[in-house]
Amino acid sequence: MDSTQNYNPEQLTATAFKVREHIIRMSTDGGCFIGASLSAVDLIVYLYNNFLNITADNLDDENRDYLFLSKGHDVPALYGTLAELGILETERLQNHLSINDHIYWHPNTKIPGIEFHSGSLGHLPSVAIGVAMDIKLRGGNNKVICILGDGELNEGTCWEAMLVANAYKLDNLIFVVDRNQFQANIRTEELIPLEPLADKFAAFGAAVKRIDGHNFDALHEAFSAYPFHPGKPNVVIADTMRGKGLPSIQERADRWFCNFSGDEIDQLLLELHGNHTTQLTSETLIVR
Amino acid sequence: MMNYEALLTETAWADDRFVVMTAENRALVRNMPATLGNRFIDTGITEQTMIGAAAGLALRGRTPVIHALAAFLTMRAYEFVRTDLGIANLPGKLSGFIPGFLSDANGPTHQAIEDVAIMRGIPNMTVFAPADEDDLLKMMPAIWASPNPAYTRINTRKTNYVHAPFELGKAEVVSNGKDVTILTYGLMFEQAMIAAEILEAEGLLVGVVNMRSLKPVDENAILNAAASDLVVTLEDHFVTGGLYSIVAETLLKHRTTANVLPIALNEKWFRPALLPDVLQYEGFTGKQIAERILGYQTAGDQPLILANEFAE
Numbered sequence: 238m239d240s241t242q243n244y245n246p247e248q249l250t251a252t253a254f255k256v257r258e259h260i261i262r263m264s265t266d267g268g269c270f271i272g273a274s275l276s277a278v279d280l281i282v283y284l285y286n287n288f289l290n291i292t293a294d295n296l297d298d299e300n301r302d303y304l305f306l307s308k309g310h311d312v313p314a315l316y317g318t319l320a321e322l323g324i325l326e327t328e329r330l331q332n333h334l335s336i337n338d339h340i341y342w343h344p345n346t347k348i349p350g351i352e353f354h355s356g357s358l359g360h361l362p363s364v365a366i367g368v369a370m371d372i373k374l375r376g377g378n379n380k381v382i383c384i385l386g387d388g389e390l391n392e393g394t395c396w397e398a399m400l401v402a403n404a405y406k407l408d409n410l411i412f413v414v415d416r417n418q419f420q421a422n423i424r425t426e427e428l429i430p431l432e433p434l435a436d437k438f439a440a441f442g443a444a445v446k447r448i449d450g451h452n453f454d455a456l457h458e459a460f461s462a463y464p465f466h467p468g469k470p471n472v473v474i475a476d477t478m479r480g481k482g483l484p485s486i487q488e489r490a491d492r493w494f495c496n497f498s499g500d501e502i503d504q505l506l507l508e509l510h511g512n513h514t515t516q517l518t519s520e521t522l523i524v525r
Numbered sequence: 526m527m528n529y530e531a532l533l534t535e536t537a538w539a540d541d542r543f544v545v546m547t548a549e550n551r552a553l554v555r556n557m558p559a560t561l562g563n564r565f566i567d568t569g570i571t572e573q574t575m576i577g578a579a580a581g582l583a584l585r586g587r588t589p590v591i592h593a594l595a596a597f598l599t600m601r602a603y604e605f606v607r608t609d610l611g612i613a614n615l616p617g618k619l620s621g622f623i624p625g626f627l628s629d630a631n632g633p634t635h636q637a638i639e640d641v642a643i644m645r646g647i648p649n650m651t652v653f654a655p656a657d658e659d660d661l662l663k664m665m666p667a668i669w670a671s672p673n674p675a676y677t678r679i680n681t682r683k684t685n686y687v688h689a690p691f692e693l694g695k696a697e698v699v700s701n702g703k704d705v706t707i708l709t710y711g712l713m714f715e716q717a718m719i720a721a722e723i724l725e726a727e728g729l730l731v732g733v734v735n736m737r738s739l740k741p742v743d744e745n746a747i748l749n750a751a752a753s754d755l756v757v758t759l760e761d762h763f764v765t766g767g768l769y770s771i772v773a774e775t776l777l778k779h780r781t782t783a784n785v786l787p788i789a790l791n792e793k794w795f796r797p798a799l800l801p802d803v804l805q806y807e808g809f810t811g812k813q814i815a816e817r818i819l820g821y822q823t824a825g826d827q828p829l830i831l832a833n834e835f836a837e
Contacts, residue, residue: 356634429569
């Protein structure tokens, strides 16, 4: 089935909403990287529903597509999306941080649908090029996506991988940058500026598109143009907002990792639905 | 309130050779940009570049105190640490945060449980592991003042234990034991003390030694422990290359032997969850340690290579 045929922005919006609810529920009893996760929700929901050929039924098929989540802090968004796709049992999300399951702070392959472990930044760009090279060697058509954080781009290995992807003309590879403008604790442009980011990738040989990472029409238009240029690796810079969907944590450096009380979770769920302003107390926040 | 950050701030104010560095991991040094100004250097998420830059600063007479998660500081930047700080014997002071079990639910990517092995393998490098915050605060002044590169397994957990003054190369002998001596370091000191209490209630004479300084190591403390009927090496580290290896090397060097029970991670990453659950699941609570010691029978308790038990 070609998922690109079923573009339905209302459905995507509804799914993204559910994924955000899952993330909020994971941000208690030990917490999670909620701010970092919420920026990638729309991106991940779009890719799985309208671009990637990955379903609960084809995980063992070598002709399916691949998504590597190099920015490991986004994993609650991936857990939630995999649950909504029926790849991961939704009930398992309640096992977040349990010693009896494998739903923890970084991706791992014990979760169905997760391709590779991550958490140490700048590793998966090179793993992804290895997969893309093999697909080329075998004459396959599968697509390989690697989602990177913008802070992650500080790591030199991201740029080494870009050089190699260009040398090997990996036009089946797409680096997607979750450009939420934050490192862990600090705004990227204040600490280690990345701009002009599109020019940097272009100078490394990539075909680059820059879009609003929360706008499904923009995502659909960009990814429908894949491959962007024959023989060139593809890069999508998705401009996003840390904490998107929750005004009380949106774009705040100190709400990257949070561990909320049960009451606050209830308030945040109301806030997500747009009819409530959460009064968070700083005591409940843990910034790692 | 004196904590790691306050101590480092005080040290850096008193001595302008000190610069504080991080690869965008400010958990330990959050307030230092405001207090230290341009002697606080954050290179972004660039562990390798940070170590190279630290070496450059040290070449100019600075003492860089360098912060990142222990796993990335020791492993990602390993060749930079070995080549830029180790070969040159420059006084870069590596502070590795959330080592061992302290990375609890982060998963194997963040588990620094081979850090002692690899860091002590670098010529000129010294290696330290405080038991808790009090121990940390007693150790850091001597570590920062020394002329060598140093790696410290940072542990800021608060306990009620008041530690003895620190000396480079010396262990803290809490008690001497005839039946059992537990040699340990870092986070596991807390559990060793609980285990010792349980064993003493069983009528055993138990020694506990906080090794603290893993390189240089206190060989006398190890040799004294070897006089006990049983020596236990307790560590949140792989059994390979850590304290068990240090004890084995020391005993062989001095042509002596002992019954040694290693309690360590045996060829597997630990199961990620919140810390109390990790300790329980992996068998590292004081009670479980005491039970293993009481159950010690023969050399059959020596580590085996366990193939199929990786957490990943």
